[in-house]
Amino acid sequence: MGILLAISLSGLMGPGITNVIIALSVVSWVAYARLSRAQVMTIKQREHLQSAQALGASHGRIIVFHILPLIVAPLSIEFTFGIASVLIAEAGLSFLGWECRHRRHPGAV
Numbered sequence: 001m002g003i004l005l006a007i008s009l010s011g012l013m014g015p016g017i018t019n020v021i022i023a024l025s026v027v028s029w030v031a032y033a034r035l036s037r038a039q040v041m042t043i044k045q046r047e048h049l050q051s052a053q054a055l056g057a058s059h060g061r062i063i064v065f066h067i068l069p070l071i072v073a074p075l076s077i078e079f080t081f082g083i084a085s086v087l088i089a090e091a092g093l094s095f096l097g098w099e100c101r102h103r104r105h106p107g108a109v
Helices: 003-013 017-043 047-054 057-096
Strands: none
Touching: 003 017, 003 057, 017 057, 047 057
16 A cells, blocks of 8 residues: 555656655654553553652653663664665666656666
């Protein structure tokens, strides 16, 4: 579904690296949002967060010092796998001709 939306967005916006980046960004942010939400919902139920709330920690402090450090690892893993997916999608879009002609890219291979 994602690559089809990227193809149609690139077709509507025309060829060019900026348009390809915009199309792939519109398609790929959903995975990060879904993963972030799932991790926060899981972390919210942990005992150390409940104890921090009981001790009177503010919401900002809980988010910055307790939740964000725990979701960095899964997001970095998703980012690593996402780079490979975006490179393959960019190569596919370049192969279809929706990339700038004067730049070397994986689709030219």
